[in-house]
Amino acid sequence: MAEFLSLHDAVARYVEDGATVAMEGFTHLIPFAAGHEVIRQKKRDLTLIRMTPDIIYDQLIGAGCAKKVIFSWGGNPGVGSLHRLRDAVEKGWPRKIEILEHSHAAMACAFEAGAAGLPLAVFRGYIGSELPSVNDQIKFIECPFTGERLAAVPSVRPDVSIVHAQRADRQGNVLVEGIVGVQKEAVLAAKHSIVTVEEIVDDLDTHPNACVIPGWAISAVAVAEKGALPSYTHGYYDRSNRFYKEWDAIARDRDAFTQWLDDNVFNDVQHHAGETI
Amino acid sequence: MSLEYTSSEMMSVTAARALENGMTCFVGIGLPSEAANLARLTHAPDVVLIYESGTLQTKPDILPLSIGDGELCESALTTVAVPEMFRYWLQGGKVDVGFLGTAQIDRFANLNTTLIGDYKAPKVRLPGGGGAPEIATNAGEVFITLKHSKRAFVKDVDFVTTLGFGRDGKGRDNVPNIGKGPTRVITDLCVMKPDPETKELVVVSLHTGVSREDVIEATGWEIRFAEQLESTPEPSENELTILRELKARTERAHAGA
Numbered sequence: 001m002a003e004f005l006s007l008h009d010a011v012a013r014y015v016e017d018g019a020t021v022a023m024e025g026f027t028h029l030i031p032f033a034a035g036h037e038v039i040r041q042k043k044r045d046l047t048l049i050r051m052t053p054d055i056i057y058d059q060l061i062g063a064g065c066a067k068k069v070i071f072s073w074g075g076n077p078g079v080g081s082l083h084r085l086r087d088a089v090e091k092g093w094p095r096k097i098e099i100l101e102h103s104h105a106a107m108a109c110a111f112e113a114g115a116a117g118l119p120l121a122v123f124r125g126y127i128g129s130e131l132p133s134v135n136d137q138i139k140f141i142e143c144p145f146t147g148e149r150l151a152a153v154p155s156v157r158p159d160v161s162i163v164h165a166q167r168a169d170r171q172g173n174v175l176v177e178g179i180v181g182v183q184k185e186a187v188l189a190a191k192h193s194i195v196t197v198e199e200i201v202d203d204l205d206t207h208p209n210a211c212v213i214p215g216w217a218i219s220a221v222a223v224a225e226k227g228a229l230p231s232y233t234h235g236y237y238d239r240s241n242r243f244y245k246e247w248d249a250i251a252r253d254r255d256a257f258t259q260w261l262d263d264n265v266f267n268d269v270q271h272h273a274g275e276t277i
Numbered sequence: 278m279s280l281e282y283t284s285s286e287m288m289s290v291t292a293a294r295a296l297e298n299g300m301t302c303f304v305g306i307g308l309p310s311e312a313a314n315l316a317r318l319t320h321a322p323d324v325v326l327i328y329e330s331g332t333l334q335t336k337p338d339i340l341p342l343s344i345g346d347g348e349l350c351e352s353a354l355t356t357v358a359v360p361e362m363f364r365y366w367l368q369g370g371k372v373d374v375g376f377l378g379t380a381q382i383d384r385f386a387n388l389n390t391t392l393i394g395d396y397k398a399p400k401v402r403l404p405g406g407g408g409a410p411e412i413a414t415n416a417g418e419v420f421i422t423l424k425h426s427k428r429a430f431v432k433d434v435d436f437v438t439t440l441g442f443g444r445d446g447k448g449r450d451n452v453p454n455i456g457k458g459p460t461r462v463i464t465d466l467c468v469m470k471p472d473p474e475t476k477e478l479v480v481v482s483l484h485t486g487v488s489r490e491d492v493i494e495a496t497g498w499e500i501r502f503a504e505q506l507e508s509t510p511e512p513s514e515n516e517l518t519i520l521r522e523l524k525a526r527t528e529r530a531h532a533g534a
Contacts, residue, residue: 026330026331026344026345026359027330027343027344027345027346028330028345028347028350051359052407071405072405072406072407073404073405073406073407073408074402074404074405075403075404075405077306077342077343077344077345078306078307078341078342078343079342081402081403081404082404085402086402089399089402090399090402101391101405101406102406103406103407103408103409103410103411104329104359104363104406104407104408104411105363105364105367105368105408105410105411108359108360108362108363108364109360109363109364111360112360112364123363123364123368123411124368124411124414124415124454125368125410125411125414126410126411127410127414127440127448127452127455128387128414128437128440128443128448128449128452129406129410129437129438129439129440130391130436130437130438131391131406131410131438134396148453148454178347178350178356179330179331179332179345179347179349179350179356180331180356180357180358180359181330181331181345181358181359182358182359182360184358185358185360211358232347234347234350238347239342239343239346239347241342241343241530241531242531242532244342244343245531
């Protein structure tokens with residue numbers, strides 16, 4: 001049964017230094033408020049998993065929280081590079097980080113395999129790609145029935161997954177709507193999970209096939225209004241494309257980034273990103 | 278009198294025309310997305326556009342800045358989870374064409390979106406593979422569109438993120454359950470297709486006002502030209518109007534929020 005906690009308490013309880021953490025949300029519903037809470041609590045040596053690191057991991061990497069990043073597409077969508085990720089990989093600032101890169105298909109399958117309790121994901125992938133030569137977690141196996149050579153990657157099984165969603169009811173059941181990404185898979189694959197929501201309602205008011213994650217499959221639910229900004233929450237607010245564009249200049253420069261972090265994360269008394277951008 | 282248009286517009290219109298009505302197309306963000314939506318708004322109203330964010334049969338009114346913009350979901354027939362998108366729809370063989378962009382491409386149409394330089398000490402770190410490695414092998418065929426330059430068109434890519442025909446042109450030979458691979462590359466100067474035997478890219482059509490020298494100058498290997506070199510048909514007034522309206526709507530929307 002999900003416990004209702006403040007975002008501060010949920011992160012303090014479940015995100016330990018050195019943990020493997022997946023904060024998911026495929027462009028949509030990116031859990032920025034939770035990411036900022038992790039930065040504020042100065043968590044260190046995290047292995048961060050996410051298909052598209054996006055600005056959220058750029059911020060966590062720049063803040064020194066990450067020791068390793070596992071991803072499949074590391075850019076600022078439609079804008080360009082993630083400069084904090086690049087600075088860490090290329091110049092070791094603020095610390096050296098290790099990267100392990102996959103394709104989207106591999107990571108999507110790996111999350112699904114994690115949710116299914118399997119040790120690996122098997123799929124038809126990486127044919128002719130040189131990614132297997134730089135990632136020792138990509139292997140090939142032979143189908144025992146047809147002999148076809150197929151790709152295999154370990155399943156993703158994070159210590160804690162953090163996702164954002166539209167709303168929860170009072171039992172902690174959570175509704176995820178719109179682009180659902182790998183959110184459900186991330187929650188089910190993890191030992192612990194934190195789901196931040198826009199609001200708590202009496203009734204989820206949904207249809208039979210909606211993407212609902214039962215409260216008993218979630219560790220903690222925390223309210224974080226506008227908790228996905230500058231990403232968006234379908235049905236609540238739009239993506240701030242303007243901020244994604246502005247981020248390029250902020251993230252390019254170490255001082256500008258540090259200042260931004262001070263102003264908007266460390267000294268943000270409201271404790272959510274939504275009011276600061 | 279012929280219409281006035283830019284080389285970028287020529288590229289988008291030519292890329293759009295490559296898509297036939299009724300095709301199912303897995304769309305990459307950026308130039309492919311612009312071309313695919315232009316096709317849908319002109320000659321191919323029944324083209325099915327799929328984006329890796331899970332949006333199936335989507336009809337965005339503006340071009341998405343990111344692969345997961347709300348517009349894609351709101352205008353889609355349905356939206357599925359990302360694992361389902363890659364497993365059932367792409368790997369399951371439901372996609373006719375993968376439409377991709379790239380940072381680097383070589384003479385065998387291998388794509389590099391990983392990095393420039395050496396993997397351990399990159400000169401420029403690029404975003405990475407994303408959906409492309411499996412789109413390029415699981416889709417029936419692949420169209421590629423990007424601007425022509427010596428930096429982008431190199432003899433050998435620094436890193437094969439995504440298979441064209443491999444470093445020797447034979448990367449798809451005897452591989453079961455694999456698509457045809459790149460069948461055309463559309464740039465702002467020309468259209469290229471792989472040689473049926475060697476799989477090396479060959480210029481089959483030059484855009485109006487572009488010379489062989491222009492293409493040679495912008496290509497990092499000794500580019501060959503087809504014996505029957507054609508002139509790419511120019512954009513129509515209707516195509517240009519719809520493309521410009523689409524881009525203007527997009528710009529207004531992205532500046533807003």
